[in-house]
Amino acid sequence: MPGKIISVANMKGGVGKTTLAVHLSLAYANAMPGQPPLRVLLVDLDAQANASFWLCGDLALTELIEGGKTIDAFLEDSLLFSMKRPLLEFAYDVWSENNGARRLSVIPSSPELRLVERELIYFLSEGKRNLREIEADLGERFAIELEALRNNFDLVLFDTAPGISALTEAALRASDFILVPTIPDFISNLGLEAFCRSVWKNNRDQSRSKMPWVVANMVRETSHHAIMLSEMRSEAAAADAGFGMLRAEIPSCLAIEEGGGLSGVSQGQIAVPSDDVVAAPFRLVAQEIMQILDSAHQEMADARRAAR
Ligand SMILES: Nc1ncnc2c1ncn2[C@@H]1O[C@H](COP(=O)(O)OP(=O)(O)OP(=O)(O)O)[C@@H](O)[C@H]1O
Ligand SMILES: [Mg+2]
Numbered sequence: 001m002p003g004k005i006i007s008v009a010n011m012k013g014g015v016g017k018t019t020l021a022v023h024l025s026l027a028y029a030n031a032m033p034g035q036p037p038l039r040v041l042l043v044d045l046d047a048q049a050n051a052s053f054w055l056c057g058d059l060a061l062t063e064l065i066e067g068g069k070t071i072d073a074f075l076e077d078s079l080l081f082s083m084k085r086p087l088l089e090f091a092y093d094v095w096s097e098n099n100g101a102r103r104l105s106v107i108p109s110s111p112e113l114r115l116v117e118r119e120l121i122y123f124l125s126e127g128k129r130n131l132r133e134i135e136a137d138l139g140e141r142f143a144i145e146l147e148a149l150r151n152n153f154d155l156v157l158f159d160t161a162p163g164i165s166a167l168t169e170a171a172l173r174a175s176d177f178i179l180v181p182t183i184p185d186f187i188s189n190l191g192l193e194a195f196c197r198s199v200w201k202n203n204r205d206q207s208r209s210k211m212p213w214v215v216a217n218m219v220r221e222t223s224h225h226a227i228m229l230s231e232m233r234s235e236a237a238a239a240d241a242g243f244g245m246l247r248a249e250i251p252s253c254l255a256i257e258e259g260g261g262l263s264g265v266s267q268g269q270i271a272v273p274s275d276d277v278v279a280a281p282f283r284l285v286a287q288e289i290m291q292i293l294d295s296a297h298q299e300m301a302d303a304r305r306a307a308r
Helices: 017-029 050-056 058-066 071-080 113-127 131-152 166-174 186-190 192-202 223-237 254-259 276-307
Strands: 004-008 039-044 092-097 102-107 155-159 177-182 213-216
Touching: 004 017, 004 131, 004 166, 017 039, 017 050, 017 102, 017 155, 017 177, 017 276, 039 050, 039 131, 050 058, 050 092, 050 102, 071 113, 071 131, 113 131, 113 166, 131 155, 131 166, 166 192, 177 192, 177 276, 186 192, 186 223, 213 223, 213 276, 254 276
Parallel strands: 004 155, 004 177, 039 102, 039 155, 177 213
Antiparallel strands: 092 102
């Protein structure tokens, strides 16, 4: 079965997109209870390259950037200069076991992505097309590469940049699941509904299972967080809701704040500390996403059977 694509996105910065993307990729690659081993790829679409840093470590990431093995190098070569280097070739194995049956890989990013993305927009807009047409064009070009990724990995996770980006739009359009981390506070909640609705409206699939799913992150035991969470859960439960909301929540945790909740990063040997307190909530999020994807798959199969 072709792999599934999960995007982690929120226009708002600093809400935990990268933290979620990295911990989810580790949770899936480290074998979920009752699941077969998975081949997991994280694609870093953010010029901040934080996810690349966590997964590769400083040394390997510097080498990958210098060697032109990052997403911006792919975009520049393939889209601007029509040089055919499949995106799959840019996947760097963080680790691989059992002949690649269990695998964690990353397509890293670099600070150059910011410039390349702008060049790309200028290039694609030469025919005086509007942004929507450019995004659709980029999406089509991307689609071929994504098929190859789907055929080689069970799960492809996109970590996206804050703000608006044509690259994020292309990833969101191709996604089977869109995860929107948010902090349950007043300001983070302000644009959440509008962001989710605009993402969903733009998606090729308008079925309810493809609506964005919000996950509460950095949850603290304060009355403000409790009130905001309850408001968000009521919004998500409404008949005309613009987003779903995962049951699982990620608590605010000092270990994450201080070092991502990860060990071995500086040696390029990323691991989740055996301390289950950090990893456990991410595993619950990972499991819940799998359940939603599985039931969406089942619904589609049932609908197809009924249509025959
Ligand atoms: N559950 C958590 N508990 C404590 N700190 C957290 C938690 N989740 C994320 N953080 C911290 O919050 C900061 C922002 O997290 P992160 O970089 O994942 O957000 P982001 O949405 O990817 O940001 P950006 O929009 O800049 O890409 C980081 O310092 C991170 O370590
Ligand atoms: Mg980030």
